[in-house]
Amino acid sequence: MLSIEDVSVGYGMGDVVHNLSFTVAQGEKLCIAGPNGCGKSTLIQALARLLPYKGRICLDGVEIKSIPRRKLAGEVALLTQIPALYFSFSVKHTVAMGRYPHVKGRLSGLSKEDWDAVDSCMEQMGIADIAERPITQISGGQLQRTLLARVLAQFPKVILLDEPMNHLDLTYQIELLEHLERWQRKENGVIVAVFHDLNLVRSFADRVLLLDNGHMAALDTCDRVLSGKEINRVFEMDVAAWMQSALRRWEK
């Protein structure tokens, strides 16, 4: 479904991500892991076509550069960490912005079908009861669910996650993961995620792409990558031993 062929991404002063090639199958959850500065977010931004890249990124065989941005947003959606908010839109209006890729006509508003889709996404996320509340007056968890509802309102095939759990407490993190897994099972969609926390990676991913200074260090099932030698080399520590010792301390 999503194929990445010899992709390099940078910011003008040299590449940060180097010559990556891999594919993500329909219904798969792939997590990108690695230490700070290894190029995880850069890669996610290239997959969302927010950054220029070399090589080819194809969605169902079509190079995403050739897809108009508005159309692409109807196929691929991105959820990032909570942005700074300057204006207090209502929850419902914020979710309705996700229908932008599907709205025809510059001066026309949303159709009844669009509003039905908005209501349905709010129902799924459990935020229908706060639909009229300003987004500046809801909790971080409710806000991130609102932003996820906006992502779902795009009706994407692929959801990209760029550390959306940052600044959320544990309950909200678990809640968000459950919503995402429910969507993935229902739609058989693709999720490519960047999480800092390896525990989240372990509990969520089908496969893990481990990056080391922008190069692919490993790409395999979650268990193999997280307990393999490469992750210790990349993080310069015995990751599995540390996680096990943390678990033992917890059990005591």
Added chain:
Amino acid sequence: MNKRVRLGGMGAFCLLCVIILLLGMSLGSSGIGLNTTASVILEKLTGLQTGAAPDKAQAAIVWELRVPRALLAFLVGAALAVSGVITQSVLRNPLASPYTMGVSAGSSLSAALYMAVGVLLPVAGRLGLPFAGFVGGLVTILLVMLLASAMDKLLSVHTLILTGIVFSLFISAVLTVILVLFRENLQQVLLWQMGSFAMRGWTYPAVMLPFLLVGLVIALAFSKEMDILAFGEQAAMSVGVSTVSVKWILLLVSAFLAGAAVSLSGIIGFVDLIAPHMARKLFGPEHKVLIPMSALCGGALMVLSDLAARTVLPPLELPVGAVTALIGAPFFAGLFLRNHKRQGKGKAC
């Protein structure tokens, strides 16, 4: 907000704006009453006479001076307010205004050059000075955007604001040099900069109206994009907004509106900043509502400011820019303090 309540509020606000406009046309030093004003306007518009015919001199004062003056003030205020909404949305900064991008500095420089050099534009006639001011404002924003684009292809907010400020400072320095070189024009330039709607006649509002309508329609056509841009460039792009082209269009429209307003009335600050905030507070941040309501709010504020400018210290007339600054500066400070406190508590504007 309930839809019916909001619609009712919008209707009531429209009515209030009409009343303010009528007050602006009625009140003044010559003591012409509201009734006389209303009957003159009615007679001129429909040919119908209500009661005794008004005195010819009074009719002339109302129709030739006050009505066009109040209309020009309203249109200029509306244009500045819409320009302010656009700038605040694109720059994701509730404290931004079209002047942040150098429009007023560019217009001032161009107008000062026009006055100093005394070039006549035969096609423009008595609109030569406003034409020069408009072109100056538009050229400045084009240069700001081209420079920002050369530095940062994505036209990120910080690049735009910094480039706008640097350009404004540079142009202000050039303006100072020109004023030193052409001292005999100093007073004329300063008076123009302070802003006024006096003695403009019907030509100026007639010129302003199409600018406002065109700007308003384009801004409304991009209201969805402005809503989405409030969440940042990345979020907007991932929802499908072509942010670079949208920013180009919107900032040029903002300059088009502000440039036209500044060129016809001089530099009048703060309305572009205050009106969007008031409208946002009353009717919410959705741009399809915010844009027209800000226009009304800006128009009403400008009419009231002009009214204050000519009635507070009779027979003296204060520059309207000074009145808006006297009201706007404390408002601006209060807003900044409130935002500061809210950010301290983790809440946004």
